[in-house]
Amino acid sequence: MKQSRKAKCCVLQALWSTFTVLTVLCPIVLFAAEPLPPHHTNLSQTSLSGVSSGGYMAVQFHVAHSSIVRGVGVIAAGPYNCAQNSAWTATHNCMDPDASHPVPDIAHLIALTDELARVRDADNTTHLQQAKVWLLSGTQDTIVKQPVMDALHQYYKHYVNPANISYKHDLPAGHGMIVEDTSASPCAVNESPYLNNCTYDAAGHLLEHIYGALKPPSRQLTGTFIEFDQQEFLDGDAYSHSMRDSGFAYIPRSCVATRCRVHVALHGCGQQYEAIGNEFYKKAGYNEWADTNDLIVLYPQTIARFGWNWKVFWTLGYVINPNACWDWWGYDTSDYYKQRGSQITAIRKMLDRLTLPRR
DSSP, rough: HHHHHHHHHHHHHHHHHHHHHHHHHSSSOOOOOOOOOOOOOOOOGGEEEETTHHHHHHHHHHHTTTEEEEEEESSSOOTTOOSSOOHHHHHTTTTTTTTSSSSOOOOHHHHHHHHHHHHSSSOOOOGGTTEEEEEOOOOOOOOSSSHHHHHHHHHHHHHSOOEEEEEEEEOOOOOEEEOOOOOOOEOOOOOOOEEESSOOHHHHHHHHHHSSSOOOOSSSSEEEEEEEEHHHHGGTOOOGGHHHHHHHHEOOGGGTTSSSEEEEEOOTOOOOHHTTTTHHHHHSSSSHHHHHHTTEEEEEBOOEEEEOOOOOOOOOOOOETTTOOOOOSSSSTTTSTTTTTTHHHHHHHHHHHHHSSSO
């Protein structure tokens, strides 16, 4: 017994010595993003916008939580619940419709929406009436064709006061966030990083449509970019839901003391951080307007996923999302468009955190 204990001690000492050497030679660096800080924001002044899959998610969140959303901006996306849990419908009827694959019937989607509100899987649709809705579809967009945006326009006209809807569909733009930046791609392209210079400031136009006349955008930012933990809003497992461990936010200097509002800016497929770095959250045009108008901009992040959930061995989910799209066809959950959808729930929790009193 004594020899056995001595042998065990020797083994443990050897392992500890090896670990110590490896730690010195190959130090383990653990990175943990900071928690999203509370800022006592005004939840009733929340707005969202998004490009492509981000536009679909913005519409989904708007309908699901219309009681807290002042307005929404949508670029290159379609009506609520367009895909109806079908990847085939998503990539055909809801992106590139034709005679064989038409955009889903709007009357049917409206009936589905009304039923969701009735069973409280979405807020009462009466909240949509006074919302501000800003839509943009480029005439050169070959990825999400204009008939899809036309259908979104038709969907919103059923619920929203027509005077509150703006639909720009005459810009010769391709697929992407439309910016006024000579360093961005030419206006008509349909390729990464999906930031198109059309000498048109989409972020500014949509924010002014939602909030009314704003102060001119800042020429030099005075606020702070933060990288915050997204894990805590997804039960510690963002990966299984095709979301990044961390997201980003821009906090204007005024929001340290002023009660600010929040705009959620949702990137599109292929615009996640791992694909284009900080291009979207620093160059999409929102921060300059936010800086002078007491507006925090939240940039949640997705990741590309294709395969089994191997990061957490006891999770058996399978995700097919190679382009890091937001879930608008059901790759994560069949409830993706409802209040209880995982990604919608995570964004709502982020907004609720920002409303808490400052520490």
